[in-house]
Amino acid sequence: MFRNVAELVELAESQDIQISEVMIRQEMEVKQMTREQVYGQMEKNLDVMEKAIEDGLKGVKSHSGLTGGDAVLIQNYMKNHTPLSGNLVMDAVSKAVATNEVNAAMGTICATPTAGSAGCVPGTLFAVKNQLNPTRDQMVRYLFTSGAFGFVVANNASISGAAGGCQAEVGSAAGMAAAAIVEMAGGTPSQSAEAMAITLKNMLGLICDPVAGLVEVPCVKRNAMGASNAVTAADMALAGVTSRIPCDEVIDAMYKVGQRMPSAFRETAQGGLAATPTGRELEAKVYGISLKKE
Amino acid sequence: MKYRSVFDIIGPVMIGPSSSHTAGAARIGRAARHLFGREPKYAHVHLYGSFAKTYKGHGTDVAIIGGLLDYETYDQRIAQALETARSNGMKVRFHEEDAHTDHPNTARLKIGDDDGELELVGISIGGGKAEITELNGFELHLSGSHPAILLIHNDRYGAIASATAILAKHQINIGRMEVSRKAQGEQALMVIEMDQNIDDSILNELERADHITQVAKISE
Numbered sequence: 001m002f003r004n005v006a007e008l009v010e011l012a013e014s015q016d017i018q019i020s021e022v023m024i025r026q027e028m029e030v031k032q033m034t035r036e037q038v039y040g041q042m043e044k045n046l047d048v049m050e051k052a053i054e055d056g057l058k059g060v061k062s063h064s065g066l067t068g069g070d071a072v073l074i075q076n077y078m079k080n081h082t083p084l085s086g087n088l089v090m091d092a093v094s095k096a097v098a099t100n101e102v103n104a105a106m107g108t109i110c111a112t113p114t115a116g117s118a119g120c121v122p123g124t125l126f127a128v129k130n131q132l133n134p135t136r137d138q139m140v141r142y143l144f145t146s147g148a149f150g151f152v153v154a155n156n157a158s159i160s161g162a163a164g165g166c167q168a169e170v171g172s173a174a175g176m177a178a179a180a181i182v183e184m185a186g187g188t189p190s191q192s193a194e195a196m197a198i199t200l201k202n203m204l205g206l207i208c209d210p211v212a213g214l215v216e217v218p219c220v221k222r223n224a225m226g227a228s229n230a231v232t233a234a235d236m237a238l239a240g241v242t243s244r245i246p247c248d249e250v251i252d253a254m255y256k257v258g259q260r261m262p263s264a265f266r267e268t269a270q271g272g273l274a275a276t277p278t279g280r281e282l283e284a285k286v287y288g289i290s291l292k293k294e
Numbered sequence: 295m296k297y298r299s300v301f302d303i304i305g306p307v308m309i310g311p312s313s314s315h316t317a318g319a320a321r322i323g324r325a326a327r328h329l330f331g332r333e334p335k336y337a338h339v340h341l342y343g344s345f346a347k348t349y350k351g352h353g354t355d356v357a358i359i360g361g362l363l364d365y366e367t368y369d370q371r372i373a374q375a376l377e378t379a380r381s382n383g384m385k386v387r388f389h390e391e392d393a394h395t396d397h398p399n400t401a402r403l404k405i406g407d408d409d410g411e412l413e414l415v416g417i418s419i420g421g422g423k424a425e426i427t428e429l430n431g432f433e434l435h436l437s438g439s440h441p442a443i444l445l446i447h448n449d450r451y452g453a454i455a456s457a458t459a460i461l462a463k464h465q466i467n468i469g470r471m472e473v474s475r476k477a478q479g480e481q482a483l484m485v486i487e488m489d490q491n492i493d494d495s496i497l498n499e500l501e502r503a504d505h506i507t508q509v510a511k512i513s514e
Contacts, residue, residue, distance in 0.1 A: 160399070
């Protein structure tokens with residue numbers, strides 16, 4: 001079993017296999033399952049992600065009314081304009097938003113690694129797909145590669161906003177996506193690790209401050225930025241840019257930042273955007289309470 | 295290692311909006327349901343930390359009750375769990391606690407009916423994964439990532455041997471086990487995590503074994 005990113009990359013490069021293959025083999029070993037079983041389960045998750053994006057792009061609205069409809073706005077904008085940040089980035093953004101809008105509306109999603117950060121991995125996957133034209137197999141592998149990096153973060157740091165802030169959720173998700181994009185684009189396992197490191201470095205310190213405690217504001221747009229961050233970092237890694245701080249040390253830094261984060265910034269709706277005047281007003285409206293509560 | 299499977303990371307498939315506050319909460323409720331063995335008639339749910347502050351927005355309440363109704367994380371019926379519980383005659387109360395706990399997402403469930411009661415503490419550690427840390431006053435570390443059996447037994451010599459002998463006879467491999475007791479010579483709890491689910495017939499056999507008073511299982 002690999003315990004960190006260095007071991008994961010070493011396992012892949014020494015055997016001349018992809019990160020996704022390392023993950024598939026480990027899963028077969030741990031769960032005592034056949035390749036078909038492991039692969040089949042992941043394929044089902046891929047179907048759920050595709051369906052969630054479809055639903056989100058048709059337009060959904062959450063029960064609170066705080067989120068919904070932005071994925072449609074972005075897609076319409078793309079039909080009539082050339083996005084300044086490029087078609088692929090905006091496509092990834094709209095699909096990440098679509099997924100999280102469906103999640104906020106209590107629709108069915110696949111956590112990657114969490115529900116609040118469920119947009120980054122599928123959002124980037126279904127955008128990059130249009131440019132790289134991957135096989136279905138490569139798309140399933142994208143999820144195993146994402147999962148391999150998320151596995152390391154989950155075991156060595158945290159993927160919980162309540163424990164480590166948004167950096168642990170969207171930060172991890174964006175890093176996982178970046179690593180998977182690199183593999184799909186033909187990069188090396190080391191380049192995947194660099195992409196993960198570059199992404200996570202730029203999400204360090206991000207707090208979890210959901211307005212009214214709902215996984216909506218700012219979570220949906222954090223996924224949008226996580227997705228664009230992932231695409232950018234993947235391009236940088238593919239260009240040969242490396243992170244001066246190794247990926248495992250970035251993950252460790254993220255863990256330590258999370259440990260020192262006050263609880264107001266760890267999914268308690270007590271600080272950050274949740275505690276702004278407008279955040280409090282929205283909270284009062286959602287729960288039908290008076291603002292004098294505190 | 296807390297997480298052993300890639301599907302802890304890419305997964306679970308679930309109803310939104312939060313893996314820790316919705317899916318993890320549902321899993322805590324469902325573990326309680328399985329350990330209790332039937333649908334309870336009442337449930338007192340004590341919520342701590344982030345659970346206490348944000349449970350309404352995250353649907354933590356409906357998720358825990360959904361779990362008590364034996365719903366999976368992806369079951370669309372979770373959204374109506376409170377109404378369903380009420381119409382089934384289950385009395386439900388939520389308590390927002392201020393006390394500080396080791397883990398920010400902690401829930402204490404007291405569930406029961408005329409025939410018995412069960413008290414359990416669960417934590418939701420992220421990505422939909424939950425652990426059971428306390429059962430009826432016994433501390434334990436139940437990850438939920440393997441099928442497990444829990445045996446209440448007398449703290450006497452031979453109790454462990456009688457349980458493991460039965461498992462060995464049926465060629466069941468034990469992945470991990472722990473034993474705890476409240477005081478010497480009194481009630482004890484044995485937790486056995488295995489690689490595969492076991493049949494109810496083996497459970498019945500365990501229940502009849504020397505020194506063992508109660509048996510429950512958690513399937514994968």
